[in-house]
Amino acid sequence: MDSRQKLTGMTVFNSMLKLGVNIDHVATLRQARRGYYPDPILAAQICEKAGADSIVCHLREDRRHIQDNDVMQLRKIVRTRLNLEMSLNPEIIKITGHIKPDIATIVPERRQEITTEGGLDVIKYFTKIKNTVSFLQDKHIAVSLFIAPVKEQIDQAKKSGATIIELHTGAYADARTTLANARELKKILIATQYAKQIGLTVSAGHGLNYENTSVIAQISDIQELNIGHSIISESIYIGLESAVKKMLNLMKIKK
Ligand code: PXP
Numbered sequence: 001m002d003s004r005q006k007l008t009g010m011t012v013f014n015s016m017l018k019l020g021v022n023i024d025h026v027a028t029l030r031q032a033r034r035g036y037y038p039d040p041i042l043a044a045q046i047c048e049k050a051g052a053d054s055i056v057c058h059l060r061e062d063r064r065h066i067q068d069n070d071v072m073q074l075r076k077i078v079r080t081r082l083n084l085e086m087s088l089n090p091e092i093i094k095i096t097g098h099i100k101p102d103i104a105t106i107v108p109e110r111r112q113e114i115t116t117e118g119g120l121d122v123i124k125y126f127t128k129i130k131n132t133v134s135f136l137q138d139k140h141i142a143v144s145l146f147i148a149p150v151k152e153q154i155d156q157a158k159k160s161g162a163t164i165i166e167l168h169t170g171a172y173a174d175a176r177t178t179l180a181n182a183r184e185l186k187k188i189l190i191a192t193q194y195a196k197q198i199g200l201t202v203s204a205g206h207g208l209n210y211e212n213t214s215v216i217a218q219i220s221d222i223q224e225l226n227i228g229h230s231i232i233s234e235s236i237y238i239g240l241e242s243a244v245k246k247m248l249n250l251m252k253i254k255k
Contacts, residue, residue: 014220017251018053020083020203021244022228027057027065040066041073043232043240048080050244051255054103056226058085059092061109068095075099083226085146088128097139104136105144105166105226119148119168122156130160137161144203149191157200164201166226167191169216173207189219196221210234210250217251225251 026043030036044055055078057066074082084101086092087109096104106129108120122129122145133143144164147153148171157165172184188204195202204216205226216225227247234243248255 014217014222014252016220016223017217017253018224019051019244019248019251019253020054020056020081020205020224020226021047021052021231022056022058022085022205022226023047023232024056024058024065024228025232027067027070031065040070041077044074044078046240047244048078050241051248051253052080052244053224054081054083054226056083056085056105056228058107059095061087061089061092071095071099071101075101083144088125088132093132093135096141097135100139100141103142103144103164105146105164106132106162107146117170119150119153120146122147122153122160126156126160129162133161149187151191151194154191154195154198154200158195158198162200164203165195167195167202167204167222168206169204169208170206172216173209173212185215188216192219192221210246213247214250 023040023043026038026040029038047055055074057071057074059066059068059071071084081102083103083105084096084099085105085107086096087107106120108118136143142164143162144166145157145162146166146168147157149167154165167188169188172188175181175184192202202222203224203226204222208216208225208227209230213225231243231247234246
């Protein structure tokens with residue numbers, strides 16, 4: 001048991017846990033030269049072959065990485081589940097309704113940010129979110145809301161009609177002291193238990209890597225972890241298939 005495991009007091013691994021691989025950064029590399037490689041479609045196929053349970057991508061308003069055509073191709077080739085991250089921009093909502101991913105994850109989006117920095121404010125944007133959830137669900141798309149591990153946000157997420165929440169693990173990943181780490185971990189643990197209790201499916205993600213994921217993977221009510229940057233980065237050294245398998249191993253997911 002390492003020191004982080006001692007913090008949770010848990011050693012039982014979560015047998016239901018799934019891994020979603022976010023392939024945005026394959027497209028980031030391609031867009032650096034506006035070329036045609038590396039190809040996120042091929043990357044998605046390699047991730048699935050390695051055992052990923054879903055493919056995640058984010059069609060950002062500024063199209064900085066994933067492009068419309070990528071999403072259309074992914075919809076055709078993904079054999080597991082396609083989880084499309086989206087903002088509340090009307091054009092993006094329309095595209096999502098047209099593409100019909102298996103899951104649409106509503107995320108906040110600011111043009112200036114390096115990555116999705118915070119959780120969605122479901123309290124502030126409740127009406128807009130509720131309408132978007134029902135628009136997407138009418139098209140048989142499961143809807144997930146990417147939120148901070150905060151009770152009030154979870155309550156509003158439930159009220160909006162969404163059936164899934166993805167807890168933002170960024171604060172946990174960024175914690176620089178043992179104390180801060182334990183505090184953020186506890187928030188995720190409590191939020192997960194509460195959300196499960198009120199009937200929500202819980203996933204989590206952001207900033208998870210080969211060092212900080214195994215503790216989160218022990219939270220038994222989390223169904224899926226969505227991980228991108230660390231896996232794509234590791235693939236530079238060991239290849240994408242091995243990088244995905246390495247993460248699955250760490251999460252104790254047997255394939
Ligand atoms: N989940 C959501 C909702 C995200 O927006 C992101 C980042 O695109 C991730 C998971 C993956 O985060 P990371 O790339 O830090 O693993």
